[in-house]
Every structure is written in structure tokens, then in C-alpha cells.
Amino acid sequence: MRRIGVFVCHCGSNIAATVDVKKVVEMALQEQGVVHAEDYPYMCSEAGQVRIAEAIREHQLTGMVVCSCSPRMHEATFRKCAERNGLNPYLVEIANIREHCSWIHKDMAEATEKAVILMRAAVAKVHLNAPLQAGESAVTKRALVIGGGIAGIQTALDIADAGYKVDIVEKEPSIGGRMSQLDKTFPTLDCSACILTPKMVEAASHENITIHTWSEVEKVSGFVGNFTVDIRKKARYVDMDKCTGCGVCQEKCPSKKSLNEFNRGLNTRSAIYTPFAQAIPNVPVIDATACIKLKTGKCGICEKFCQVGAINYAQTDEIITEQYGAIVVATGFDTIKLDKYGEYAYGHSKDVITSLELERIMNAAGPTKGHLERLSDGKAPKEIVFIQCVGSRCSDDRGKPYCSKICCMYTAKHAMLIRDKYPDTNVTVFYIDVRTPGKNFDEFYRRAVEDYGVNYIKGQVGKVAPQPDGSLLVHGVDLLENKQILKKADMVVLATAIEPNADVRKIATMLTASIDTNNFLTEAHPKLRPVESPTAGVFLSGVCQGPKDIPETVAQAGAAAVKVIGLLAKDKLKTNPCTAKADELRCNGCSQCANVCPYGAISYETRLVNDHGIREDRRIAVVNSALCQGCGACTVTCPSGAMDLQGFSNRQLIAEVDAICR
């Protein structure tokens, strides 16, 4: 019989205002095996923990239940407290009487009754808890960063600077990501390339960084400290070691009609290409869907002109397998598709563009060499209308419910840049709200309005109608004036919502990292663990976790790097002792459990078993506890109940069921 202590936390008034904590204590003392029960305003506080320590000693507790907040908050706290005081941490159970009780119920009698039942279930479970010892597993001192944008680059640099090896996997031909597509950055209006390129070069030349561009993560197995990752290096058809990046091949390539992804499809590129001039590595790739040689077998011009013989049409995809201790996801974002927003005439009129397209137009390396002109007729626009929140803060399924966060600022930037460079061009911005929290942000916005004469109209645009004369008639509304507005424009720019990169779902599945309804990766805790995924050893960097601007991204990238460094600095990791275990006397050796194990943790061996005097060789399941993550799939597959999960055993769960169903 366990000697169990029950500790009921008031959580200030969070619990005590709704649950009669004294009553819970009183009822706890009636439970079998409960030798001590007390309540305290803050069990998790220093003083609360001292009380627990005293109770453990005084009553020689061999088990304890804390009735408090969610185990996701303080289970670790109380387990450590128990351990410090000589009680195995796995003899501690939490009854969640805050999130699951006091916070959702109003009636005190009802909430108290429920709290008592939750306490009983926890006591019933503790009776069957076994003291468990965490095992150890080695840490592979190498990190993987998925995505080579500013988030990935910064994370990689910080990890590499700390002395650990790190690999970047980027699916595009070059690292650089979205930031490389931007012209200027707010609120300082410095050139994006000027601040990004040095980082790219630094990453490429860092002795601890290996960059795999034109590559994708194919498969992930293992667990924190011991991931095994297959990386698909897509066929580049250009020998990375031989190519000097002279660019002749791109000039000579006869297939020049492919849409230029880097310029958002606003112009074309050759079949063999580097996405932009500062690309790293400065080695082109051949677009197999456009290359005449690869499609028809005839051509071969690039090969002919390549002086170093770097072209290799026979190249195939290659899979390399690497070991990592930690993985950082930095897959970034894309703008949403606008096919559900027909009213803005995007796609109908060439002069309705997204803000990211405007970035390319305004960039000296862009399709118009940096001249602001209409894509339809090349004329300079005299009236430009910006429409905010296209697809952001949207209540229906056409767009996204969240604020994309960056649009207000970049629109102010665009407006300011245009007014500065083309003073005779009028700029009007239709907005719902202008959101400018951030250092020097509101000042920046006010400059756009006050110094640059940008016309901000609070109100939405219902329709953009292309006119026969090539202009665009914007049907808007001014909410402050309460009137309809019809505005003729030469160009309309849509502040299109951003969403996580489409590949993130696939990657999240491979990593068993969870994802929210908007496909943003979920952090382990929204406030306290914002750069960690709930999956141990997987960290989040940049917009894959939620909309953010460059400084925030860089800050998060650094934070993720610190977490990785903290992990890689350890030689051994404690493993979760709540793993599956087979009872050799009941195991049939039928292999069903191995079929459902996602970690390949179950194998079989034939060994001599003494079953109450009957000695025979039996095929028995063996669980590798370093690989087992404790999901329990095997336990239900096992018909005889031979396979059980420590910490969540059949008998423990049944005891909880029994305690709840009286």
C-alpha cells in the first residue's frame, strides 16, 4: 500500500474561488492510502514546495498527487520537487483542477464535486505507478536547418558560430529566401540585398555550415538527439565542383520562355538559370521541364559552351542520409492565391499586382530594371491605389483569419518610396486599421502620411473595374466620411495575406510536429516556449510559426539557435521512461505490435522462458527503450495484454476509469 500525500493548490483564487479546496482535502483524507492532505495558496511557489518536501519526509510518502493547474504547466516542477526529496518523480500525478475544472465551471458545488473525482482518479492511478528511471541516449552534435531564408541562415550562423556543425537544406537553387526578393526594408529603407548578401556569403563560407540547395527533406526518423534524415538532392545537371558561375550557359540557352519564379513570373528566364545575380551557390540549375536537351535529346548548347565541362545531362536525384541531434524548421511563407478575390481583377488586369510583385518591379534587378511602370503598357502610373488586408483578417474561407502583420508597414514603405522617387504620382491606401506596433514603426507610418502626403482612407474596396481606356476604376468606401468613393487608378497594389509555405504540412508530418488550422507550426507553449515545437528536438524559426517581420524573424532565429546549442551541448539526453514493455509470460510473439510501431522499436528474439515451471523457447517481443516514444499503439494491438506502457499501464488507466465511473 502506497503512502500518498495529496496537495491541493488554490492558485491564488484561480482554483479556490470556484473549488472548495478544504473539501477536496477532507475528501482526499478518506481515500485509501492517503496519509496526508493539505491545501496551500501557491503549491508551485518556493514555500509550497517546501511544504511538499516536509510532507514527504514527515509522512514518508511513497506517492503524491498535486491538485493544481494542467500537468503541462507544472508537472515537471512537482516531479523535480519530489525527486529532490527522495521520491521517484514518476510517483507524482497531477489532478488538473484548474484548466479542466475551476476555469470552466461556475457552480462551486459542482466544481468541487468534479475536483474530488479528478483527485480520486489521480490517487487511484498513483497506487499503481511504478518508480521509473529515465534512460540515456547520446546526442549527435549536428543540426539540420530546413529552409535557407533569412531565418534559416541566421539560425545556422548562430549554431555554427557556437562550434557545432549545421546543414541547411533549401529547395530552391539558391539560399536567400523571400528577403532576397525584397527591394528595401522598413523602417530604415535600407537595401535588402545589401544586408542579406553578406549573411549568405558568411553562411556559405562558414567551416561549420554545409548548404544543400536544390534539395528537399525526404524522410525523417529517430528522435531528439538522434534524428536520421534522408535528403533528396535534386538533379541539377550542373557539376557543382566544376562550374565557375560564368553565366555563359544562361546567355546561350535557346529556351528562354520559362516564367521567372524569382521575379514572381513577371518576366521569363532561360531553362538553365541561377535565380538571381547574388545566388549562393552561384551555380545554375537546369529546369528539366523547359530544357530542350532533356525533353527531346536535341540541343546541348550549354554543354557546348561550358568551358569547364560542368554540364551533365545524365545527373539523377541523389539521396543522402545524415544524422542530426536537432532540427530547425525555417520554411517561411508565400502569398496566398488570389483566385477567390475576383473583384480585385487580379489576373484580369496586368496593372493589379501584389505587393511582392511591386517589390520586384521596384528592384533594379527586377523585370522593369527598377522603373515604376505599368506592366500593361509600360507607362508610368500617376495614380496608385493600395488595398490592405487582401485575404488577411478574413472571416470567410476565401482568406485567412489572422493579421499578416507585415503589410501595414511595407505598404507605408512602398507609398513613401514612390512618393519620394515619383513626386507627381498620387498614392492612396485603403485600410481597415493601420497597425504599427514596433520600434520606430508608427513614426515611419506618420512620415508617410505627414511628410510624403500619402492619402490613407479607412475603408474597404469592393471592386476594381478595368476600364476600356486601360485605367482601373476602384469602388471603395470611406468609413470616416461615410461615403462611397470611385477612384480612377493606373495601378492597384494588393497587400496579399501571407501563409506558411505549402511544403510545411509534409515536413510537419515527417517531423511529427503539430500544425494549427492555418498550417502554422505549433509552438510548445505560446508564451513560454515560443521557438520549440512540441516534438522534442524540433525548433521553429521565422514565419513558419506565425507572421513576423525581418527583425522578429532574426530574433527568433537566434532564439531557436540558442535552444539547439543548449541541446547539442549535452553529451547525453535523459530518455522518456514511459516506454512500452512486453511481459514475456504473456507475449505470443505474433508480430502484430511491430507492425504498428512508428519507430521500429520492437524486435523479436527467441529465448528460454520459464512459465510457472514450463520451460520452453518462445518468440518474444523486445522493445528498444531508446527508440520507443511511448505512444502505446502496440499495447492495444496486443490481444493478450502482454505489451504494456509504463506510466500509462492498462491497470493505471483502468483504475482512473473506475475512479471516475463510480
Added chain:
Amino acid sequence: MQELIVRAKELLEKGEVARVLGWKKGEQEYDAEPAFFETAESLDNFVYNGFCGANLSKYMIEAGKKEGKTLVFLKPCDSYSYNQLLREHRVDREKAYIIGVGCKGKLAISKIPFDGILKVSGAQYPDAQEILTVETLYGTETIPYKDAMLERCHVCKGKDHVVYDELLGESADTVDADRFAEVERIEKMSPEEKFAYFQSELSKCIRCNACRNVCPACSCRKCVFDSTAFDSEQKANTTSFEEKMFHIIRAFHVAGRCTDCGECSRVCPQGIPLHLFNRKFIKDINALYGEYQAGSDLECPAPLTSFTTTDAEPGVGRG
């Protein structure tokens, strides 16, 4: 039958097998029992007739622990059970010599509704078209062979063996009913009628475990219902719930593994149509996850240890 004895003696005498697993003559024509024969002489008591319904595949688990090979006679449906055991590593194929025997449908003495049965003519070498003549203490009666046939033979899954070393004897098609008709009939009932039906059937259960112990899929060394470690140990039925629990869980544990051999219904002393549980799962599996016959092959993924990302949601088809 004679050819089986001849072949068995031959293999035994040549030393190719150490023993023979077959059926032994009983006191009556209809009570042949599964038996191991170790000598050629003992095979004189070997019998194979219409009452040899017992599926011998499960005995091969124990036979595999003995020295040498065991010759086993498997009917077509028994061979599915053997294959399933093979897949689950419960039997050793190396230690089995399998003769697939023909089957023309097996009889159930409980389906011959006469008192005081002494002799059943026609059961020796059955033919589904035959009329059985039954001599009883109270006179002579007749019954069509098909009327006395086990339920499973009316919905036989085929007369081809899925595993064997050699084949002996002829088979005859016995199918004359729809395998899922009864399940469908129940499915169409209202919840109240369903409940009343199963309550009435299951209230007869005496928890003798015959269904479990005869079942080749229920081959656990220690059944979860016999073990205290799961806190599920039950012996007798103490309430109507426990019968349900036992039969639901038993059906669940063999779901995707049950070959529908029908032994559970054959042996139930209370005549509970236990196959209706297993067949419900088989029907659901076929409908939801694609046609699947347990025991038909050793490799294809089993329905409950595999999945697709687009599987139906639980409660599918509810109102």
C-alpha cells in the same frame, strides 16, 4: 478415407513424419475426436467423415513443440486458419506436413433434431445431395444432408487450400446462402430490436470459453480474460454486461485475423451464433478497408495494423 490412412501410414513408416494429426473414431459415428496417431496400427482408428468438422490447425501450435514433423490433415477452410497462425509465427511450417483433404460440407449433430440417435447412414462419405437416414432409439428418420450441415458450410469460402504439401480427396460446392445475409438482417433492425436479439442470445452464455479455446485466432498463451494483470479477469458471467464485454472484446481481438472458420458457433453448448460477431467485423472491414480474407496470404497488410490517410471516421453511417 482409406486413401488418407494409406498415405498417412506410408509417411509414418518412411519416417518422413513423426506423428499424424487427424480424427479418431469415437463411440458413435458422430463423435470423432481430434487425435494424434504415433503408430501405423493406431491409424486403424483414423476416421474422416461428415462429422469431422473440428479444425485441427490450432493443435499445430503444440505439435510444433514436439520432435519431428507432424502430418496434419486440413480441410480447405482449416488451411486459412493455419496460414494465419503461420503469419503470426505461432506454428512452424518446417515441422508440418500438410495434406489438404477434400470437403463436401460437414455436419452438426445438433442440427439433426431427433432423439436417441444411434446411427447416421450417409455420413461416411458425405455428399451434399444426399438424404441422411438416421436410426434412433425411437425409429428411423430421414433428413437432407444440407439441413444437417454446419452453418459455415452453407457460406463456404471455397474448396481451395491456401497451404498444403499435397492434396487428397474430392470436394463439392456447398454454398447455398449469402454469407452476410444474417448480419444484414440484424443491421436493419432498430436499436431496441438489436439489443433484444443479442441480449436474448448472450444471456445463454455460460462463459465456458469453448468458443475462445477452440478458436485458432484466439491462440494467446494467456488470454487477457484469464489474467489478473489487465484487471479484466472474469470466470463466470456475473452480469449480462460481462458476456457482452467478453464477446465484443474477443471479436475485436480477432478482427482482421478471424478467417470465419465458424468453430466458435459449432462448439457453443448454448447454440449462440457467435460467428455473427466476427462476421460483422469482416463485413465492416470489407466495406471500409477493402475486401480482406484473413489467412489467404502471408504478406498483405492486415486491416487493423495498417491504415490509409483517408479512412472513414468512427461512427460512419450514423444518423
Added chain:
Amino acid sequence: MPVTENWKPTIVAFCCNWCSYAGADLAGSSRLAYPADVKIIKVPCSCRVNPMFILRAFEKGADGVILCGCHPGDCHYSTGNYYARRRMTLLFSMLDYLGVEEGRTRVEWVSAAEGVKFSETMNSFVEKVRALGPNVRLGDLRCKN
């Protein structure tokens, strides 16, 4: 057990640690109320829930049992909920076949971000079980009044 006006159902909710338990926490921190009849049991994954636990709950007096896990595709253990989905599909189908009222069992996928869904799910489930009244068909009446 007679149905009285004060009758309250006993509902067991198995929640996976990574999504649904966190979803329930979020419902709590967002103060999204649902009836106190619901008692949550934490399991590492929906695939840990043995049909025996569910039947056991009914045997011991539960009036409804609900299983919540990560959305298919989002399982922390990558595949657990897919197995759970097949198991529960078959189990529920069998319970329906035996004439147990359909509203007493349910599976719902609730992510850590879906506090609202968790609360709404529990509200609607409890309402349905309340309408069905006490569980008689799967219950065991020993040691009851």
C-alpha cells in the same frame, strides 16, 4: 436507475496528451465552459485507448465515452490516430450492431489550438447523452443504489 430531474450523466473523455488534452487546457484558459459531467483521462495518444477501457467505463457506470485525439495527419507519433480511427470505427460499429445507443460513443479530433472546438464538442456530446438518459444497455448495476 430511474431517470430523475437531477440526473447527471457520467462522461469519460480520453484525451491525447499532445493535442486534445492541450485543447482542453486552452478551453480552460479561455474560460469556455462545458458541463462538469465530463472527466478527462490523459493518454499519450489516441492509439493508447483500448476498446476495453471504453467498455470498462460503461460497465462501471459511464453514460457516454468520448475519445479525442490529434487530427489525422497531425499525430505527435505520426500514425497513432490512424490506428485509433480504424479501431474505434469497428468498435462503434459493433456497439451500434448490438443496439447500444449511438450517441453514447464518439470520436472527435481536437488540436491544441481548438479550445473552442473542445468546448463545443463536449457541450454537444453531453447534451446528446443527457437526452439518452442513463446507460442501461451496457451497465453493471452492482454496488449501485
Added chain:
Amino acid sequence: MYKISKENLNALYAAIAGGNDLFLPVKNAGQTNFGLWTESADVDIDTLKTVKSAKDIFFPQSESLYQVRRQDGKLEIQGEALREKPFVVFGIRGCDVKGMEVLDKVFLSDPVDGYYAARRQMGTIVSLACGRPETSCFCKVFGVDCAEPAGDVVTWLVGDTLYWEAKTKKGEALTEKLGNLLEKADTADVEKEKEKIHAIVERLPYSNLSLEKWGAAAADQNFDSPLWEQLYSPCLACGTCTFVCPTCQCYDIKDYTTSSGVQRYRCWDSCMYSDFTMMAHGNNRTSQMQRFRQRFMHKLAYFPANNNGMFSCVGCGRCVDKCPSHLNIVKVIKAFEKEGQ
């Protein structure tokens, strides 16, 4: 002797059920077992053998012994009330009545089992002679006359008439209560019926089994016989034989725990089960052969050794009919009979 026509039996049942519980063979879902009589019960006295014997009524498959409940932190023990309401078992056959005698030896000898004793005291047995004995019957071997069973009242069903004869005080009391439902009858038809039955019994295949090799002495003689190894191998280790048997009396005592209380109950156990007599160190019988041997040695050797030669088999033949593997006590007796020759 009295008689009543078959078509009036329902009135008879109703009359007996007034003031008593009446148990009799009732058909449910195709099978006949003893059950409580109600207006709507499908009474079936034509089926010779109920699947389970009438043992259930005196020694239920499972019964509560007492409950312990927690009340304000204190334990409250509530014993199960002993049977107080009188009841009648109707239609019990000669073999099952003999089975009661076997059970009496176990439960009514010191220490007396109160639950069983109360039921025996409150129960009145109305037996029914076997008009059409079955192939599997061998009650004659154990001295049962199925043409004239024991009981408080004996009845014979001859054609469409049920003949009724009270044999004990209890039986007379019951007969008296039934008043004018029964009419006086002479014994001629019954005598003829008995003769007919005796003639059939002579033709039964197992009526002349020899028990020469059995009895108290067999305990030593047969224990180590190599025959057991041959006989047991098809045994599935199920409990069918045990649970249909009118004399098997082993039970287990178990606790059913809820958080509000504990019910201590007993339920039939079977020596065929692998966890029978399981103890902390394991099981004293480790193989199915040993368990199989135990069952037959108990019925045919140990029980007679302890009960003045009384066998604890009554030859009802239920196990002969119901064994999934067609193993049975007849085959065992015959195997040993042959062995000596």
C-alpha cells in the same frame, strides 16, 4: 396419485407460482434451460436435457455473498440475505435430482454452506420421469432410475396427461395447495410407462458401463496410468463439461470493486481452467493433462473415497453431448475398462 391434462399445465404453473417462485425448463433463443416461470415464458418440458442442469437454482453460477460500502469514511458490511421465499423446481429429471444428493454431500456437511442450505430448505423438487431417454444417457450406471426419479413430488408425462405423486411432506404440502386442479388417478398408465422406459434404458449404448476400475481404490491405481496422456490431448481446456454438469461444485470467490464499494461474490470455477487454484507460486497442476485427469479422478475416485463410495457423476450425459472435442467420461471409463483386458 393425481393427474392433470397437459393442456391445463399453465393453470398448474400459475397455481404453483402463487406464493412460490417457480423454476422450470424455459426455452430462450432456441435453447432450454431452467428459468423463472412467467405468464409469457416459453415452457418446454419436452426437451429431455436442459443445457445447464438444475444445479443453478440451488447453487447459482454466480451469487453475491456480501457487499462492503463506504459510508462517511466508515465501512459498512451488508450480508446477502439468505433465501426466505419458498420456491418450486418443476421438471427436474432423475439424474439432476441425484446430482442434488451429490451437492448435499459437499455443501450440507460441516461446515454447512448457508446460502445453499437455505435454498435447499426453501425449495420443493418436482421431478419428471424421462419418457424418451437419449443416446448419451447412462444414469443407470450410477443407480438412477429415470422412470421413477427421486424428489418431493414425482411426475410422469404419459401421452397428454401429467401424473403427479407426492413423495415427501414438502411434496404433500404442495399437492394440497394445488387443490382441485389435480384429480385422483390410478397408477396403471404410470406403471406401463415405467416398463416402457426401463426397456429403452436397456437399449441405451452406455447403460452397461462398468465402474469396476473406479471407486475409492482407483485413486492410487489410476493416477499414473499412461492412458491419461492419450486421452487428454484433444481437450481444449474449456469449461463446458464443468458448467453443464449437475455435480461439479467448485467455485471461486472474487471481489468486484467500485470506488463506492466492494461486492464479494462467488462464481463457478472449472478445474479445466489454467488459472484454477492459481496461487502465488503458480499452479499446482501445470499441464492440461493433469487438469483433465483431476476432473475424472475427482468424479470417479476421490469423491467416492470421501463419501462412502458415492460417485460424483450421475450419468446425465450432458458433457457427452456438449464437449467441443467429443471427449467425455464415457470414453475415459471405457479406456480404463479396456486397459485391464
